[in-house]
Amino acid sequence: FPFRLFPLREHGMNSRARPLTCQEIQAFKKSKEVMQRFIRAYQLMLRFYGINLINEESGELKRAENWAKRFQNLNRFSHNNLRITRILKCLGEMGYEHYQVHLVKFFLTETLVKETLPNVKRSALDYFLFTIRSKRKRRELVHYAWQHFKPRGSFVWGPHDKLLQYR
Numbered sequence: 001f002p003f004r005l006f007p008l009r010e011h012g013m014n015s016r017a018r019p020l021t022c023q024e025i026q027a028f029k030k031s032k033e034v035m036q037r038f039i040r041a042y043q044l045m046l047r048f049y050g051i052n053l054i055n056e057e058s059g060e061l062k063r064a065e066n067w068a069k070r071f072q073n074l075n076r077f078s079h080n081n082l083r084i085t086r087i088l089k090c091l092g093e094m095g096y097e098h099y100q101v102h103l104v105k106f107f108l109t110e111t112l113v114k115e116t117l118p119n120v121k122r123s124a125l126d127y128f129l130f131t132i133r134s135k136r137k138r139r140e141l142v143h144y145a146w147q148h149f150k151p152r153g154s155f156v157w158g159p160h161d162k163l164l165q166y167r
Contacts, residue, residue: 005041006090025093038094045087049074051106059099061106071116081123088131101137104128108141112148125157
């Protein structure tokens with residue numbers, strides 16, 4: 001079977017790659033070597049996108065030195081958004097939900113606050129946000145997106161009345 005760098009329990013674009021089973025995920029999680037390789041693969045992809053993992057424990061991220069050139073690539077080629085969605089889903093499968101939160105917030109900041117990735121904005125809002133497994137963390141990120149979205153009245157990813165009251 002073809003090997004996937006970020007395997008999921010669902011079918012992807014490669015019809016020959018079979019989805020992971022729950023038993024395989026559990027076996028991966030129990031293997032220190034597999035999990036270390038997974039983190040290395042994640043760091044490799046982040047570097048490709050112009051991002052550095054600065055804290056393996058927390059999942060905190062920052063722009064890499066070559067971010068401007070790499071962000072041009074991200075902005076130009078939308079197929080990267082599918083890969084990022086896959087990576088986010090896989091992070092959740094492998095027990096790295098805290099990594100998901102940092103990566104989604106990174107993209108929300110770059111698209112909505114710093115406005116460096118305008119062509120990634122829709123994917124960040126439509127797909128990246130909704131890979132977050134924790135309802136509480138997802139709500140926090142939806143609220144963060146709403147706070148920075150312009151024009152705020154056009155924000156469709158959450159009910160405005162609840163977002164106004166969010167604490």
